Structure formats: C-alpha cells, structure tokens
Amino acid sequence: MSAELLATLSIFLLALLVGFEVIGKVPATLHTPLMSATNAIHGVILVGAMLVASVADTAADYALGFVVAAFAAMNVVGGYVVTDRMLGMFQPPSKAVSEASKR
Amino acid sequence: MSTVETLVRLAYLAAATCFVLGLHQMNAPSTARRGNRLSIAGMLLAVAATLVLLVDSGGTTAAGWAVLSAGAVVGTVAGLWAARAVPMTAMPQLVSLFNAVGGGAAALVAIPELAPPADAASVRVPAALDIVIGAVTFAGSLVAAGKLQGLVPGRPVVFPGARVVGGGLALAAAVAAGVLIRGYGGGAAVAVLAAAALALGVALVLPIGGADMPVVISLLNAFTGTAVAMAGFVTDNSVLVVAGALVGASGAILTALMAAAMNRSLAAILVGGYGTGDGGGGPAGSAGAPVRAVTADDAAIQLAYARRVVVVPGYGLAAAQAQHALHELATVLASRGTEVTYAIHPVAGRMPGHMNVLLAEANVPYSQMQELDAANATLPLADVALVVGANDVTNPAARRPGNAISGMPILDVDRAAAVIVIKRSMGHGYAGIDNELYTDPKTGMLFADARAGLTALTAAVKTLVG
Numbered sequence: 001m002s003a004e005l006l007a008t009l010s011i012f013l014l015a016l017l018v019g020f021e022v023i024g025k026v027p028a029t030l031h032t033p034l035m036s037a038t039n040a041i042h043g044v045i046l047v048g049a050m051l052v053a054s055v056a057d058t059a060a061d062y063a064l065g066f067v068v069a070a071f072a073a074m075n076v077v078g079g080y081v082v083t084d085r086m087l088g089m090f091q092p093p094s095k096a097v098s099e100a101s102k103r
Numbered sequence: 104m105s106t107v108e109t110l111v112r113l114a115y116l117a118a119a120t121c122f123v124l125g126l127h128q129m130n131a132p133s134t135a136r137r138g139n140r141l142s143i144a145g146m147l148l149a150v151a152a153t154l155v156l157l158v159d160s161g162g163t164t165a166a167g168w169a170v171l172s173a174g175a176v177v178g179t180v181a182g183l184w185a186a187r188a189v190p191m192t193a194m195p196q197l198v199s200l201f202n203a204v205g206g207g208a209a210a211l212v213a214i215p216e217l218a219p220p221a222d223a224a225s226v227r228v229p230a231a232l233d234i235v236i237g238a239v240t241f242a243g244s245l246v247a248a249g250k251l252q253g254l255v256p257g258r259p260v261v262f263p264g265a266r267v268v269g270g271g272l273a274l275a276a277a278v279a280a281g282v283l284i285r286g287y288g289g290g291a292a293v294a295v296l297a298a299a300a301l302a303l304g305v306a307l308v309l310p311i312g313g314a315d316m317p318v319v320i321s322l323l324n325a326f327t328g329t330a331v332a333m334a335g336f337v338t339d340n341s342v343l344v345v346a347g348a349l350v351g352a353s354g355a356i357l358t359a360l361m362a363a364a365m366n367r368s369l370a371a372i373l374v375g376g377y378g379t380g381d382g383g384g385g386p387a388g389s390a391g392a393p394v395r396a397v398t399a400d401d402a403a404i405q406l407a408y409a410r411r412v413v414v415v416p417g418y419g420l421a422a423a424q425a426q427h428a429l430h431e432l433a434t435v436l437a438s439r440g441t442e443v444t445y446a447i448h449p450v451a452g453r454m455p456g457h458m459n460v461l462l463a464e465a466n467v468p469y470s471q472m473q474e475l476d477a478a479n480a481t482l483p484l485a486d487v488a489l490v491v492g493a494n495d496v497t498n499p500a501a502r503r504p505g506n507a508i509s510g511m512p513i514l515d516v517d518r519a520a521a522v523i524v525i526k527r528s529m530g531h532g533y534a535g536i537d538n539e540l541y542t543d544p545k546t547g548m549l550f551a552d553a554r555a556g557l558t559a560l561t562a563a564v565k566t567l568v569g
Contacts, residue, residue, distance in 0.1 A: 005225045005336075008344055012332055015345040018123055019352025025130040028449055028474045031357060031456025034129055035324055036198055037139050038353040041122050042205045042331045044146060044346040046175075047153045048212040051338050053171040054163040055215070062170045064211055069174025070181070071208035075201050078182025080143050082189065082197060087136040089191075089463040093470040 030090075036083040043076025107159040114152035115342035121145025122346055126353075132469045149342050178204075191464045192421050195454040196251040199320055202327050203244035209330035210237025210297065216337050217283055217293050224284065229336035231280040234293070235300045237330035242304030244323045250313055251453055257313030259375050269306045275299040310375025314418070314533040316453050317361040318372050325354025357455045364449035364475075366501075366511040394529065397547035399556065402523045403563030405547070406432075409486035409521075411442045413478065415514055416458055417451050419492020419526075423553035426465040429491060432561040433467070439568065444471050446478030446488075446514050448496040479515045488519035490540075492553050494532030499539050507534040522546040525556040 026034050049072040053065035104112075122145050128138025157163050163171075182201075189197045213233035216226055249255035279296035282288045311319055332347025334340075362369050406412060414433065420426060433443040445467065451458040459472050473481060482488060490497055497516040501508045516522055517540055524546060532538065540546055549556050 002223075002225060004339065008336055008339070008341070011341055012336075012344050012348050015119070015348035016352050019126075019349040020356065022123060022127045022130075023349075023353045023356050026126075027130065027132075028360075028447070028456055029459045029469050029472050030129055030132060030135055031360075032194060032198075032452075032454055032460045033135060033139070033456070034126075034353065035321070035357060035455060036194070036201075037126070037129065037142060038328070038350040039198055039201050039205065039324060040139075041126075041142060041146070041346050042209075042327050042350045043201075044118075044122075044149055044342060045205060045208045045212060045331050045334060047149055047340060048331075048334045048338050048343055049174070049208060050150070050153045050157060050171060051340070052212050052215055053167050053174075054157045054160070056167045056170070057164060061215065062166055064214065065167065066170040066174040068208045068211045069171050070178035071204035071211070073175040073178025074182035074185075075178075075205040075208065076146060076182070077179045078186040078197070079201050079205075080139065080146070081183060081186035082194075082201075083139050084136065084143075085186065086191070086194070086460050086463070087132075087139055089460070090132045090135065091463065091466060091468045092133055093468045 033083050033086045033090075036079060036086060040076055040079025040083055043072055043079050046072035046076050048072070105159075107155065111152045111156045112341065114148050115340070118145040118149035118152070118342050119345035121148065122349055126349060191461050192424065193252070194460060195316060195320060195452075195457060196248045198454060199244045199248035199251065199323070202320070202323050203241050203248065206237045206240030206244060206323070206327040206330055208237075209327065209334045210234045210241060210300075212334045213237070213337050214293055214297075217288065224286070226337055227284050227286065229333040231283045231296065233330050233333035233337055234296050235276055235280060236326050236333065238297050238300035239304040239307065240323050240326040240330060242301040243308045243319075243326075244304075246305050246308040247316060247319050247323065250308070251316060255309075259312045260309040261375065265306065265310060269303065272299050272303040272306060276303060307373065311372065312375070312533070313453070314450070315365075315372050315375075317450050317455055317457075318358060318365070318369070320454050321354050321357035321361055322369070323354075325351050325358055328352070328354055361450060361455055364512060366508070394541050394548050395544070395546065397523065397549055399549060399551070399559035399563045400567070402547060402549050403560050403567055405487050405521055405523060406436060406441075406489065406560065407439065407564050407568045409436075409441055411481075411485045412436060413444055413446050413482055413485040413488045413519060415446045415448075415488060415490045415493050415497060415516055416462065417448070417491065417493025417496065418453065419494070420553050421452065421458070421461050421492070423492065425491065425554035425557055426461045428554050428557035428561070430462070430465040430467055432557050432564070435561055435564050444473050444478070444481055446473050446475075446482065446516075448475060448493065448514055451493060451496065475512060475514065482515045483518040485519040486521065488516045488522045490516060490522065490524040490526075491557065492525070494526075494538055495534045495536075497538065497540050498532070498534075498536070500536065507536050516540055517543055520545070523549055525549045525551055525553055527552055
C-alpha cells in the first residue's frame with residue numbers, strides 16, 4: 001500500500017468519524033433538511049466531473065463529460081437551493097407569536 | 104508540487120472545513136440556514152479551485168470546456184427548476200432524484216479510469232467499488248423516486264425467483280469487478296459491471312413497500328456518499344473523500360435511526376415484501392369491537408375546553424394536504440389559551456423529518472414540534488390528543504409481544520385524558536393490523552377526510568365559543 005493511499009484512507013476514516021460526531025447532534029426536526037444538505041454536499045462530485053472533462057479527447061469521453069457535468073450540477077445546485085428553501089420555512093417561536101398576536 | 108497545486112489543495116481543505124462546520128450548525132433550527140450557506144461557500148470554493156487547476160494545467164481542449172459548461176448549464180437549470188417547483192409533500196422524491204444523479208455522476212467519473220487497464224490496483228479497487236455503488240444508487244434511487252411519485256407501484260413488487268435473480272446479478276457484478284481489479288478488464292467488463300449494478304439497484308428497491316421508504320432513502324444517501332468518497336480515491340482528491348465520508352456517515356446514522364423507529368432490522372426491511380404500500384387498504388377490521396363515533400361538534404367542544412392539546416400528525420395528513428387546515432385549528436385553539444404541541448414520530452412521513460418540514464411550511468413554529476421522547480412526556484398531561492392521519496405509530500398493541508408491530512416505539516396517545524382520531528374509515532395502517540386505540544372507550548372517532556374533518560372542527564370551535 002502506497003503512502004498516498006494510506007494518507008487518503010486516514011482522511012476518509014477521520015472524516016467518517018467527524019461525520020458521525022457532528023450529524024449525531026442534529027435534531028430530528030431537521031432531518032429532512034439535513035439529508036437534503038448532505039445530498040447537496042455529495043454534489044461536490046462536480047469537481048470530479050470537471051477533472052473528467054478536462055482530460056477528455058474522444059467523442060465518447062465528451063459525451064461522458066457532458067452527462068457527468070449535468071448530473072453533478074443538478075445535484076449540487078438543486079440540493080442547496082431546496083435545502084435553503086426548506087430551512088427558510090422553519091420559524092423561530094418569537095416570529096410565530098408576533099404573527100399570532102397580529103390576528 | 105507547484106504553487107498553484109498547493110493553493111488548490113489548501114482551498115480543498117478550506118472547503119472540507121466549511122462542509123463540516125456547516126453541518127455542525129445544523130444542530131439547531133436557528134443556525135441551520137447559516138450552516139447551509141457556509142456549506143455553499145465551501146462548494147463554490149472547491150469548484151473555483153478546480154477551475155484554477157484546469158486553467159493552470161492547460162490540458163483541457165476547447166471541446167472539453169464546451170461540454171463541461173453545457174453540462175453544467177443544463178444541470179443547473181434543471182436543478183433550479185426542480186428545487187423551486189417541488190411541493191414539500193414531494194420532497195422525498197426530489198431528494199431521491201438528486202441522490203440518483205449524484206450517484207450516477209460518481210459512477211461515471213470512475214469509468215475513464217478503468218477503461219484503459221493501466222492504472223495501479225490502488226486506483227482500480229476504488230474505481231470498481233465506485234461504479235458498483237454509484238450504479239446501484241442511481242437505479243435504486245430512481246425506482247424509489249418512482250414509487251414515491253406513484254409512477255411505480257408503492258406496494259412491494261415481488262415475483263418468484265426474485266432472490267435468485269438478485270443473487271445472479273450480484274455474482275455477475277462481483278465477477279466483472281474481480282476481472283477489472285485484476286487488470287484484465289476493458290470496456291466490456293466495465294459495461295457488464297455497470298449493467299449488473301444498475302439491475303441490482305432496481306431489484307433492491309422494487310420489493311420494498313412505500314412506508315419503508317424513509318429507510319431506503321437514507322440508505323441510498325449513505326451509498327452515494329460512499330461512491331463519492333470512492334471517486335475521491337480514484338481521482339486522488341481530498342475534498343471528494345471528505346465530503347463523501349460526511350454524507351456516508353449522515354446516511355448511515357439516519358438509516359439506523361429509521362430502522363430503530365420501526366423496530367425492524369435493516370436486513371428485514373431490505374428483504375422487502377412487508378406491508379401494503381400507500382393508503383393501507385385492508386378490510387374494515389375490529390370485528391364486533393365497539394368504536395365510538397363522534398361528530399365534529401362533539402370533538403370541537405372537547406378541544407375548545409382543553410388546556411393542553413397534543414396533535415399527532417401522520418402521513419395521512421400530508422396525503423390529504425391538510426397541514427394548513429391543521430395549523431388554522433391550532434391557531435384558533437391557541438388564541439383561546441390552549442397549549443398546542445405536535446407529537447412527531449420519526450417515521451411520520453416518507454423520509455426522516457418529513458413531517459416537520461410539512462408543518463414548518465404551514466407556519467408551525469419548530470418549538471412546538473416534539474420528538475418521540477418529549478412527546479411521550481407530554482401526552483399523559485394532555486387533555487386531548489388529536490390524531491390526524493397517523494395509525495400504526497399510535498397502536499398500543501406495540502407494547503405487547505406477538506404481533507406485527509411488537510416492540511416498535513410508539514407515541515403513547517392512549518395515555519392522554521381523551522383521544523380524538525380523524526380518519527376516513529376503520530381501514531388498517533401499513534402493518535395491516537387493528538389499532539386498539541380506536542376501540543379504547545376514551546377515544547372518539549371522527550370519520551372524515553383529514554382536511555374536511557379539520558376544517559369542520561375549526562368552524563365548529565369558532566361557532567361554539569366564538
């Protein structure tokens with residue numbers, strides 16, 4: 001096993017542990033936005049899509065690059081936008097109270 | 104390492120930090136939106152850094168830039184449109200769809216690395232795993248989205264020999280992966296691997312019923328994360344590895360939580376064939392057991408004079424689009440000084456936390472939404488528990504051994520002083536068994552569609568006590 005692979009494996013494992021630690025603290029109320037946000041985060045595969053398209057030089061490669069870029073961009077943009085939209089709906093108690101008192 | 108490359112790697116590190124801190128801020132509703140925006144900043148940084156890297160290396164052809172931009176534009180427009188247009192009830196489908204394209208992209212990224220069998224084994228192994236996991240996720244998520252949208256039957260689809268077919272597909276994928284990892288493979292082996300994995304994804308999700316979707320979506324989310332991390336190994340890219348691992352951890356946690364909330368093992372859920380799918384159906388049960396039907400006026404009197412009301416919403420509420428009607432009733436009650444809270448079971452929807460989003464959309468403040476344990480502490484103090492569209496998660500039979508839902512964590516609705524259930528008929532829930540709550544003497548059944556019933560209740564409360 002090369003030193004680089006070992007280093008990457010360490011990063012992977014530590015990131016996994018950080019993930020368990022951080023996400024374990026997210027309340028059930030926010031689980032849908034959480035899933036949608038992590039969904040958007042895996043849209044970082046867009047970076048991989050760019051790397052693929054950058055070395056493309058045959059028609060098949062170009063077709064592949066196009067599909068990967070489209071998939072990844074849809075994932076990342078849609079994921080973040082819908083998460084933001086959902087989180088915007090979660091109202092703090094004070095706002096709801098003032099709204100109720102207005103009626 | 105050139106200066107540019109060093110800077111790009113540092114930018115990736117900063118991006119990964121943004122992802123972690125952004126997720127950390129999701130631990131409270133008040134900071135969650137900021138957290139998501141921090142995560143967006145990290146994403147922009149990662150993409151910008153990669154752009155710099157590509158420009159600096161100069162290896163990208165004009166056609167390469169063209170397809171990349173065209174793809175990005177098409178994807179962005181599609182993603183934006185879907186994210187803006189989707190109703191909150193359809194959120195699980197959309198998340199599944201985004202999950203599918205993410206998994207698909209991750210699988211495709213690995214293909215060029217495997218096609219010329221020249222790379223080292225340290226690349227071929229993650230590349231093969233990436234293709235398998237990514238393709239399973241792509242196909243599986245599309246089927247899940249189809250089930251949730253009603254394009255594919257929500258009931259478990261099982262056929263004779265399904266396990267043999269699934270086993271055969273898994274074997275084919277394993278053989279193709281082995282050939283590729285040994286370095287003998289070419290385009291044909293990649294094609295076999297991808298095709299077998301795609302079919303396996305379909306075979307995995309088809310037999311699973313609609314109400315088990317919270318588990319399936321969570322699991323597929325974990326799969327995509329893992330596939331992206333594998334793509335990170337393949338392209339030697341740290342930000343993909345970190346982001347993939349974070350998503351994998353998140354999906355794994357949610358999968359475990361959802362399975363625990365149903366008291367069923369992940370294996371049992373994946374085997375499938377459980378339940379009836381959406382709507383429940385089933386003949387009217389409780390042969391002979393008396394139920395007390397109440398009118399909207401009776402129920403309204405109970406509610407109007409209650410000091411504390413706990414609402415128990417279930418998927419039926421969302422299916423009837425009745426969350427706004429519910430909030431209107433709650434507002435009327437609250438204006439009379441009644442304390443209203445919402446008891447939300449972890450699987451009260453089609454994905455984790457789905458019910459909370461539906462209530463948030465109807466302007467219910469998150470401080471009134473109680474999770475299982477908090478809700479069960481409140482329920483014995485409640486004067487009235489109002490059950491709308493929830494069934495199995497309120498069935499006291501779960502506390503006894505020997506039935507389909509034994510041991511499942513439930514909301515202790517039967518411990519409230521009085522119970523009102525809004526339901527169209529005595530039909531069964533997903534588990535297909537009688538709900539003993541309905542025959543409890545203190546339970547009044549208001550037979551109505553959720554939205555019509557809630558509107559009638561609100562009107563009755565207003566006239567009675569106006």
